[in-house]
Amino acid sequence: MKQEGAILVVDDNPDILIAVKLLLKQYYQTVITTDNPFDIEKLLKEQQIEVILLDMNFNHDAISGQEGFYWLKKIITQDPAVVVVLMTAYSDITLAVEAIKAGAADFIAKPWKNEQLQGVVAAAFSHAKDKQRVNKLTRQAQGLNQALSNQKFEFLGQSPAMQTVFDTIEKAAQTDANILLTGESGTGKELAAHAIHMASNRSAHPFIGLDMGSLAESLFESELFGHKKGAFTDAKEDRVGHFELAHGGTLFLDELANLPAQQQATLLAALQNRQVTPVGSAKTIDVDIRLISATNENLPQAVLDNRFRQDLLYRINTVEIRLPPLRERIEDIPLLTEYYLDYFNQKYKRALSITPGDLELLCRYSWPGNVRELAHSIERAVILSDSEYVDIRAVIPADACELPGRQISEAAAENNHSYDTFDLEILEQRAVRAALKFHQGNVTQAAKALGLTRGAMYRRLERYDL
Incomplete structure (x- = not known):
């Protein structure tokens, strides 16, 4: 079989x-020949070339080899991954040493034996493949350092709505199906995409995300497909595109509905062909990615309004997963609050707690910004606190603090406890007793009213011998 x-x-x-x-085409897929060294630059732009056999003298009676050194330097500058073997009828040790120092991989004298040429070319070809692999890994590492975002929060939830989401993720993650995540802003679509990636067979490979909403139209192809040095004014070096960075792994495109029509067509072609072409290059790159897209818009309606391509919608939503807003999963607020409070306590080196009353305020608020707003509110509360407790009233709208109380307030009113002490442990014990009485001994409902997990509730029942 011929080598690719x-x-x-x-x-x-x-x-x-x-x-x-005639000799090499028996062993290699493509053998190109030219008698004009000025063709080299054009040929290197048009396709990927692994090895160049380069004559050192092109003018009649020239024996110095300086032409070969000139073109060798040009080749290395244009494409450092190419392996060059110099050849001449006027060889000596000094010339061979100079050739190697100048960047040639080998040096062969004319005339040669076929076996000798085959061996030199085979070694050069193997060396070229190694250089390509190393170069790709280096470029990917550089690109990954730019593309990878900061540490992600965990994707949490125990409500029935979130259990449905988790079940769908578990099923879809085991396939390579393209997934569309829908839901309001702040519901955790990027966290869901990470969860899908980590549960998939691609988890050992990169997860690369890109916010299409913040992407300038002029940079679309460069960001997704990469570019070559000099492709445009600010292209001062080669750049690996997000498709290539995500090769073998997952590409997450957020706010996909913002794409103009022409960019939608370009993206669709890349997904269909599984190939991309960097800006300024004529060479295509094969890519193997799993696409996860996200939007807070109604894409079927966008299709009806001629704002989104129907064929692209079919391509990206083999499986659709809707992330519920926080107001549809109120029972998750205590869990999320405990998680974010612990996270930001560690981040800012604090040791703050939250009172049951403030936790109740969180459960009453409608959270138009969803989980993202909750996380930001907890972070601000941790930063601004001057006591051992976070002050939720300082970080959520005042009108939310004036809403009629539920659950804990009702339980307290039912039992009409007077504040004859400010001992927090005694007050907590009374709140636990009141919640249990109000909910007729139902531990789950009492825990929810107090903003506690079942485990935390059972620890308090044991502590207070209830």
């Missing part, structure tokens, strides 16, 4: 070109 890849032979002797091509 291309070899370019550059020599001004047509007999040499024919002989080399």
Whole structure:
């Protein structure tokens, strides 16, 4: 079987070109020949070339080899991954040493034996593949450092609505199906995408996210597909696109509904062909990604309004998962509050708690910004607190603090406890007793009213011998 890849032979002797091509095409998929070294730049732009066999002398009677060194330098500058083997009829040790120092991988004298040429080319081809792998890993590492976001929060929930989400994720993650995450802003779509990736067979490979809503139209192709140095004014070096960075793993495109029509068509072509072409290059790159998209818009309605391509919608939503707003999963607020309070306590080196009354305020508030707003509110409360408790009233709207109370307030009113002490442990014991009485001994409902997990509730029942 012929090896995949291309070899370019550059020599001004047509007999040499024919002989080399007849020999090497038995072993390599593509063998290109030219008698004009000025073709090299164009050929390197048009396709991926692994090895170049380069004559050192192109002018009649030239024996210095300086032409070969000139073109060697040009090749290395344009594409450092190419492996160059210099060849000449006027060889000596000094010239060979100079060739290697200048960047050539090897040096071969004419005339040669076919076995000798085959060996030199095979070694050069293997070296080229190694360089490509190392170069790709290096570029990916550089790109990953730019693309990877900061530490992510955990994707939490114990409500029935979230259990449905978790069940769907578990089923969909085991496939390579494209997934569309829908829901209001702040419901945790990016966290859900991370959860899908970590539960999938691609979890050992990169998770790369890109916010399409913040992406300038002029940078769309560069960000997604990469670009070559010099492709446009600010392209001062090669850049790996997000598709290539996510190769083998997951590509997460957030706020997908913001794409203009032309960019939708470009994205659809890349998804269908599983290939991308960096800006400024004629070479395509094969990509293997699992696409997860997210939007807070109604894409079917956008299709009816001619704002979104129907064929792209079909491509991206093999499985659709809706993330419920926080007002539909109020029972998750105590769990989320405990998690974020612990997280920001560690981050800001605090040791703050939350009172049952403030936890009740959190459960009463409608949270138009959903989980993201809750996390930001807890963070601000931790930063602003001057006592051992966070002050939720300082970080949520005043009108939310004036809403009629539920659950804990009702339980307290039912038992009409007077504040004859300010001992927190005694007050907590009374609140636990009142909640149990109000909910007729139902531990789950009492725990929910107090803003506690079942485990935390049972610890208090044991502590107070209830």
